[in-house]
Amino acid sequence: AQSVTQLDSQVPVFEEAPVELRCNYSSSVSVYLFWYVQYPNQGLQLLLKYLSGSTLVESINGFEAEFNKSQTSFHLRKPSVHISDTAEYFCAVSGGYQKVTFGIGTKLQVIP
């Protein structure tokens, strides 16, 4: 079985400050890891993914995440947030032939 734990349900942060959204996973097989973002009343959009290779992956809008196998973590970071980053962020894992499992989400609130 696989599972995802998002340690913070809400993260308030001032505009232009750095942010880290934490994600830990468990899986009995090699994993693929994802971060999705959801804006109000919309579906989820893929932000970035780790499949293999470099453990540091980046998105086009400045987010990055690092796969840490020893700590079973895949934390999402951004050095300077903008108002437009206000959304809910979901960490997800899939492994082997198992379905994609999502965490409960972290609401990022950027304060002007």
Added chain:
Amino acid sequence: DAGVTQSPTHLIKTRGQQVTLRCSPKSGHDTVSWYQQALGQGPQFIFQYYEEEERQRGNFPDRFSGHQFPNYSSELNVNALLLGDSALYLCASSLWQGRKGYTFGSGTRLTVV
């Protein structure tokens, strides 16, 4: 290039009724997965269809059923609706099993009264 299309966008049903939700996957994708997202929760996996067969199923009762058509589009059916079925139902398309990432539709908001 159209993404994932879901219909309808909103729906209100009465307890005990039946509902059908529809999904057209992104062009080139062959797998459709359905998720239920209750208010304030993460998406919960319902089932996944590939080659017109249900390949995986989450922890949902048999009231939830689905279908995939030869053109890869899919339907989600829910019978004997309960108040607790009120949620956002998300369709996600992908290449086989979605291990390299899903493309989600905007969802169908189902309200059961």
